[in-house]
Amino acid sequence: MQTFTNTTDGVKRIWDVDRLWEIAGKLPIKDVPLESISNLDEVSWFGTTPDESPTCRKVADHAKRIYEANFDHPVILSSAGWVMDGMHRVCKAYLLGWSTIKAVQFSLDPEPNEIIYSRE
Numbered sequence: 001m002q003t004f005t006n007t008t009d010g011v012k013r014i015w016d017v018d019r020l021w022e023i024a025g026k027l028p029i030k031d032v033p034l035e036s037i038s039n040l041d042e043v044s045w046f047g048t049t050p051d052e053s054p055t056c057r058k059v060a061d062h063a064k065r066i067y068e069a070n071f072d073h074p075v076i077l078s079s080a081g082w083v084m085d086g087m088h089r090v091c092k093a094y095l096l097g098w099s100t101i102k103a104v105q106f107s108l109d110p111e112p113n114e115i116i117y118s119r120e
């Protein structure tokens with residue numbers, strides 16, 4: 001299962017991407033400026049734990065996924081503009097010099113499949 005995870009204020013929210021697509025399939029497709037996608041300047045695939053470190057192999061794996069990405073489907077954006085699905089497509093569009101990408105955007109985010117609260 002592919003997931004999208006967002007952690008804010010010690011709360012980790014996890015969405016099943018297939019479920020996101022079921023819900024997002026009804027949303028209108030629009031052109032979104034790449035410059036408005038803040039994920040391009042944030043850590044998306046690599047985190048703070050050792051298993052999420054950006055090893056050369058992991059960077060190469062993501063480079064391969066970017067290279068192989070296609071634009072058959074729009075990117076899914078959260079209500080705040082976060083990429084919930086399609087970051088490899090966003091990166092490919094950036095590398096190709098595009099100024100916009102096709103996207104759908106939630107006006108209200110669906111409930112996550114799972115919520116994990118920090119014990120700190």
